[in-house]
């Protein structure tokens with residue numbers, strides 16, 4: 001049962017004194033590099049992303065994630081160039097605007113050390129305490145020489161001074177997995193000089209950095225540390241050691257707050273324990289953060305999958321932390337705090353832990369929220385949908401993510417909206433994806449929209465397999481076809497009718513047993529998730545894919561649980577191979593496989609073949625409706641991209657505008673569907 005909490009007694013909404021700063025509440029956004037930088041600068045996109053959170057009520061937003069202090073720390077994921085004087089005016093503009101909206105702002109500084117790649121930016125060699133390669137980034141670093149150490153110490157201080165000049169309220173030193181703590185950790189520091197060997201020696205570099213920063217920025221500028229108090233890995237810094245370091249930092253007056261990290265980030269499985277994805281427990285390190293708070297007088301900050309308000313409130317009420325990080329939660333809904341303040345908690349768009357955001361910074365160079373297409377597109381996409389000038393009648397067909405979003409946005413615009421869905425429930429492919437118990441939280445994408453549609457008075461009709469006549473009687477001004485797609489199977493030389501689809505497996509219609517060959521000609525979650533379910537069911541699985549890596553469209557963080565499942569079940573993985581033909585043979589199936597790379601062919605004998613190959617658009621209704629529409633279904637892309645309403649009239653005799661979105665156009669993903677819907681409907 002939810003306890004009623006009023007704004008005045010809500011622990012989350014109590015102010016907090018951080019040195020001379022008075023923060024308006026207890027929720028902050030922890031440093032994260034969304035890779036929105038342009039030439040290493042936080043330009044408009046970057047700034048507006050943070051300003052939106054300030055407008056949305058956050059107490060403090062930590063900008064950047066790992067802004068790099070030196071040229072020989074090449075950006076691994078779009079990091080800001082804190083080493084460049086040109087950044088100061090951009091920082092100034094960002095901090096000024098964040099302050100105007102009542103939030104504090106800080107920035108995280110770092111030298112990535114070995115946690116980056118050498119083949120970018122200035123192609124300077126990657127440097128680390130010892131030449132030990134980090135599994136995740138794979139650079140072999142050079143061992144830092146004394147002149148490197150002296151230079152980098154000064155670089156940290158220069159960068160801190162730039163941030164002070166840019167109006168930041170403070171800085172945070174990144175000390176987990178980066179150069180700073182690569183010196184601290186025995187796992188990465190194998191030196192025998194005065195910077196290695198014994199404990200005191202390993203601390204020397206960090207102390208020099210913090211002392212030099214302090215000398216440069218003076219006593220009033222806030223300097224904090226985001227620190228792995230416990231690396232939680234054999235041979236690494238353990239909790240007693242981490243607490244010892246923290247106590248020394250506090251005693252020497254070198255830091256003003258500690259932002260608690262527990263874990264190790266050198267490889268992806270370890271990183272998911274620090275930043276848990278969906279299917280993993282919430283707030284896994286909150287108790288540990290509480291133990292740190294008991295051991296220090298410093299303000300304690302912490303973020304790690306505290307994605308719902310109740311847990312965040314608990315964290316403050318129980319004194320586990322002083323400030324609670326809700327980072328992805330505010331990527332999903334930057335107005336989270338304002339909604340709490342205004343008593344609209346149930347309207348908060350939930351973070352469902354999909355971690356599409358983080359995976360994209362490596363794979364595709366920018367963080368996007370799987371179901372908030374306005375995040376990071378603040379220049380063009382509104383988080384709050386303005387009402388339309390003219391109320392229109394809008395019919396949306398299909399209640400998958402695209403249709404739900406279209407109905408929501410149309411409802412926010414104040415239109416009269418009817419949503420027709422063939423099934424007795426909403427969700428489309430999300431419901432299928434959520435059949436994998438590990439991905440159940442995806443349902444939040446559906447449930448939030450269902451609540452919003454109820455609030456907005458959208459007329460939702462289930463069990464309606466809409467035909468053109470059903471739509472016609474509704475006399476719509478605009479019809480949105482969001483009817484999604486159906487699984488497509490790959491074309492084979494023979495035996496295509498003998499294979500089941502990934503959807504059959506996810507939906508529970510087919511449970512393959514014995515020897516199963518899964519042909520992944522898709523590379524997305526649909527394929528990986530179905531394969532995971534087969535592997536976990538006890539079948540002997542081989543995955544065959546024509547790609548050069550497994551799950552080519554699934555990012556590194558999301559890859560982890562799939563890899564674990566395939567590992568634990570001894571799943572055989574065959575890359576660079578296609579299924580060419582499937583033939584019956586002695587009550588089983590003979591599968592012929594070959595490669596794009598050579599003419600060589602081989603065979604497998606299995607009990608079942610399952611395949612994934614994207615979806616084919618379900619667009620019959622769209623084509624039925626097309627002749628009666630004024631635009632014959634055409635989208636004016638120029639107007640769409642310019643953020644102007646659609647006005648194309650190619651059939652003056654038509655009676656309504658017609659558009660199709662999401663997979664009803666072509667096989668894509670959840671983000672594409674909601675973005676299609678938002679950008680079209682916000683101007684209708």
Ligand SMILES: Cc1cc2nc3c(=O)[nH]c(=O)nc-3n(C[C@H](O)[C@H](O)[C@H](O)COP(=O)(O)O)c2cc1C
Nearest residue numbers: 030031032033065066303304305326327328358367
């Ligand atoms: C896109 C993205 C980039 C991140 N980059 C950084 C970073 O550069 N430095 C850092 O300390 N943490 C980084 N993080 C981790 C976040 O600060 C935070 O610890 C993490 O998201 C867990 O908190 P949450 O569950 O509230 O999101 C990043 C997170 C995301 C989603």
Ligand code: SF4
Nearest residue numbers: 351352354355357370
């Ligand atoms: S992509 Fe997923 S994890 Fe990231 S903010 Fe959006 S809902 Fe949260």
